[in-house]
Amino acid sequence: MLEGPSYLVSRNLPSSCEQESKWIYNAFRVIELSNSKHRLEDHGEIPLRKSCKVQDALDQGSRQLVKDFPNIFVIQTNQPDDHDHYQNHTGARSDTCSLIHQLGRDISINCLLRCSRSDYGSIASVNQNFRSLIRSGELYRLRREMGIVEHWVYFSCNLLEWKAFDPIHRRWMNLPQMPDNNCFMCADKESLAVGTELLVFGKEITSHVIYRYDILTNTWSSGMRMNNPRCLFGSASLGEVAILAGGCDPLGNILNSAELYNSETGTWVTLPSMNKARKMCSGVFMDNKFYVIGGMGVGTSRSLTCGEVYDMTTRTWTVIPDMFPGCNGGVEVTEAPAAVAEAPPLVAVVNNVLYAADYAQKEVRRYKKDRNLWVSIGRLPDQAVSMNGWGLAFRACGDRLIVIGGPRGLGGGVIELNSWIPDEGPPHWDLLVQKRSGSFVYNCTVMGC
Template sequence: MLEDRSCFVSRDYHRERSWACMSFRLDANGKRPAEDDQEDGRVRKFPKQSDTRGRVDTSLTLGGNSSASEADQAGCDYEADDGMQMTVAQGGGDQHSDGVNSETGAQGGDMVADQAGDQHCDGVNSDTSCLIPGIGRDNSISCLIRCSRSAYGMAASVNRSFRSLIRSGELYKLRRMNGIIEHWVYFSCNMLEWEAFDPNLRRWMRLPTMNSNECFVFSDNESLAVGTELLVFGKEYMAQVIYRYSLLTNSWSTGMQMNEPRCLFGSACQGEIAIVAGGCDLQGKILSSAELYNSETGEWKLLPSLNKARKMCSGVFMDGKFYVIGGIGGPETKLLTSGEEYNLETETWTEIPNMCLPRTGETRENALPTTSEAPPLIAVVNDQFYAADYAEMVVRKYDKDNRVWFTIGRLPERANSMNGWGLAFRACGDKLIVIGGPRASGPGFIEVNSRVSSEGPPEWHLLGRKQSGSFVYNCAVMGC
């Protein structure tokens, strides 16, 4: 979340809403009033802002963009369910640098927050010491990490210090250290187009379009969110490729490679690290290798191999350990019902029998090819292991002590899928979420449903609904 960010707020947006960490509020005319500051025996006035920046009831421009269309070009389009539309470009303006002042990140030079903000720090123009005047840098940061990260676009427009702090990623490290994490859902209904959903504010965000070729579009794709990055794995011509979306710069890049490139693997993240296990290589060979990715360093590290090679498997973290579940493997490429547990401290794998959800129901009786069904739909919430049985449309929970599955309730009624494909079942913080929607001959819908309580049968609450002409191809949850 950086430069080139715009925020369009419609007229029905409440005039009294303000950012809790800032020591000013816009007046009824949408301008920031002059305020007295008696510190050090001096009286200082806040500089007058231009009318186009200060008018909250029509538009609030962050980073210098003054229209929703310009914000769309920046790549992130928020839409609120309550009728309020908010367009926020949460990322670096590097890829939109035409006509942009690289010093301030403003188009046309209309950004004055840098100069104004820097002058409020005891009369010293300092990018390292000036954040919120009067309370000191440490208190400023403590205040900022407790704000919703959806407000960081506004924070980055205050001065260069804020923008540098956000863009460096240090703010997200501090949030993680203090246990302050927000989970957003990232999903794709078109291989090159990704959107995010903020379940707290119930807003949708459109990411920049990936710049790839048709080979990538029609290849097997996997996705993984780790740290402040979204990784999308696929194939271009005769080489496998990883596209990396950075939350800090709001842009896609390529170039990173695993030690052993693969697709159709199981994966999961924990903080700034992620583990991928199994899968298959370009020649279709099923792999038993595994790798650990550190988003802080951008490096891949080979881990000890699995006990069994497997592809089309799923992965989760639970009780501080990584688990890879189910998949296809063995000399006859049969369905696997076992799972494997990886202990990060001892760096060893332990096979666990019957850890995959039992395959019972109509789709299994029809003897479909093993590759026709989706990998296991599993999620871990508060170290409790759940699975979605798309054939029976129920949710099951795993008894870790007795190593058996039992049914706890129904999936959302409109969570349709095709043998599990097109349906996402994920953990989003301390809640289970289901992403999918009804398919029809005309335009369909993508719905985000959240489990209301962790106790008793699942009761589902609709968080968001969006028209879509396709189903969910890939889905990942980013917590930072």
């Protein structure tokens, strides 16, 4: 996760570029200054699609810089969009493709990799070359290769509205509203972030539907189809791949099937089936293996206490007996009427350690893998209110645990985002932000890219 301020120019530029790099940084500092006008203090928001232009910032504060250093200030905001202009008369690529002309394309990209992705909207507004680079996904692929990852929280407290929150810079972003689909909105939904995509799964009257939000284009689309359509499944992502397991088919049958989605290729691959069919379960990746925990089995309203782990190398599932017994409120609470069925287990993995939120006792528990045992380590935030676990989000966000929720009240409520970086001591929750909003979290996921 990126720490501290973001710099558009690498600190490792060769000495011959040192003088130029100072002024290149000053030029791109204009982007950062223009963004600062839109930043959230404690309650404001900025849109995900930033409308500010670099030229606007130049007009307001950097004309003197351009006047004094005309050959150093190299951002070109009026480059033609026509592809023919990207090549010179010899057929070779012209210098307009080098992004930051005096640095060249490779060093330019190396600079941009270290910029926070919340600034990519402004960078894309510079010209066609920058816009094409941002939308191509190349920067995100290179960031993965270099181990540069920012984790953002995506969640919905209103049926068609999604927000993104950057916990490092503490910025809010509004996503475009989801397409209006009344049938879809009335059904249970699951969400999953994988690669640079946010996927929202749900059920229409006679079929399942998937809506996909692409951060590269800032747009929603639909039409994706799994090999085996399902809802109420367990899922988790690891980089650009995700695994979905269990759930219900369009006829309500509980499934033991599983499949893998690759966001780079947009393809679904059917995996070997689990040993037990289950719905309303949770999934996590831990030690590069995929775990399915809890859920409801076939022909019973009792919660399953066993888990299963899928080894991606051997392509095999292994049952883990009593992996999640007494998930909430004590070991005797293993059955509940369908009308008040509890939410899937609230679990998250940080640094290959599994944690769970016990909503009934308002406790945080840590899983001891070597002993197949859960131990209580402390309390959830006081404002973490839920209805049998529904409406409360408990997620891993990089090296920290995130709890999202708040007290309910007439006429709306307040949403709180609390975080804790796990250590050997009890949880000490840091209130990242408090915002007036619907206090019931319908869906929540974390995207790392």
